[in-house]
Amino acid sequence: MSVASDRQTAATDIAIDPAHRRAVWLLLATALLWSLGGLLIKWVSWNPLAIAGMRSLIGAAVIGFIFRKALRFTGSFEQIGAALAYAGTVVLFVVANKLTTAANAILLQYTAPFYVILFSPWFLGERADRRDWLSLAMIVVGMLLFFGDELSLEGYLGNGVALLSGFCFAWLTLFLRRHREESSISALVLGNLLAGLIGLPFMFQSMPDAGGWVGLSLLGVVQLGLPYVMYSLALRHVRAVEGILIPMIEPVLNPVWVFLLLGETPGPLALLGGAIILGAVMFRAVR
Template sequence: MSEKSKAVFLMAATALIWSSGGLAIKLVEWSPMAITGVRSALAALTLVLVFRGRLKFGVSFVQLGAAVGYAGLLITNVAATKLTTSANAILLAYTAPVYVALLAPWFLKEKTSRSDWLFIAVTVGGMVLFFVDKLSATGLWGNIIAVATGFSYAIFTLCMRAQKSASPVESVIMGHMITAFCGLPFMFGSTPSAESWLGLIYLGIFQQGISLALYTWAIKRLGALEAILIMTLEPIFNPILVALGYGEIPGKWALVGGFVVIGAVTARGVLPLLKREKAVNMQRRRIK
């Protein structure tokens, strides 16, 4: 198997491992904050062991901002998954590019194009559909928290872009450490069962720790377009696994909204790359 084929396989494996997080969180019977705290403590330890000798922690504003954004992403995602359907939690998190497009002109001095505004309008329309379904009080709050997940993801992305030599590992480890510290007070209220501990170990070591090591290896050997397309497996398989393993079925309007959001996010990532590739090919033909 070639190195490129291995990268495709490992990126797909990463997406599937990440997609299993919704089901694992649903099956762990414990406080959401306690779950995310233990998961992050195990993940931080795993990543430090995997990347030992190669880590360069700093105290820059953008690295700390990325860590705080990642911690917010971790905490709100677990809380949202517990309070609403796993499909709603993961799909609303994928609205992050909306906030990136809105904040990039101010934070990164990157201009938002007309096509970006169209993308924002379509994605917001998809978000609205999640709230059309009949929701319980907790489900409504779960959806609102899931929107906060997307915003936290955007902060993480913006701060990572602002780093000149962006390496996600240090910021991710710092984010996990912040999350573990925030979850610590909630770990003493009750004790999880043996089955829940197995779920926590899987979430921390494999779903968050080892999967990131696979991602960082594969992303260096794949094009941006390939990575974007492969990673759409996560929001697709997350609700499927939860439906099969937990019996949770998202509402019809949430499914429609999910297709709209994923379609818009994928198109925004794919179309610029296709245009760039077309321009490069035309330039090559002129040179010949």
């Protein structure tokens, strides 16, 4: 049997695996909860780095309490790497949003799949197939249409920070996938604590009001803690490329919440781009 047919057989086995199917649903649910971030952050009037730090500390406390019996802080290369990549992802994205447009920050962070496809064969022994490349191409076109009116060539520093956030997001996915046989939850707790420490100096400049604390609690538990737990669990049963491509419906869902709750309507090109992204993700999800 040829190598190509071996890969095709393996892909078919994965596609009909119930654990793989459940993992895909976990990834879609993860994207849904991640997409609440834009709306909830608007709810909190506080320094952005303070928000990033506090939601991470809340997330660490909740995850640590729920999974306290499963936590194993081994200090392994994969665990430390995942923690550093996690902290870099969440903190750098907040900084990028301060230095460039939100559209630029989101689009450039989602260069992450290119890094995953580039490093997966060497780091994980997993190669992208033609469906992965086709899905990624469709998503890039959809992203450009979706954010086309808001993209800017200004804010070079912010654009660079957003690219670095995407690089960290890619390595978070790679480390969690490689760390799947150990307690990846422990890496998330460490990453949240590190992000919290980075944001700590900015928390003492002022304090949010009661409504802000509600928003921070939702950010820490619903938008950050729970979805990253689901993400790490899903990566045990899907390849890293799938794990980075399927949640890319998140930027599309973000303005849906804004439309439903604030009445802001996206333009026709954004709707077309969103439809293309959604179609590409569904195409990849059903294999």
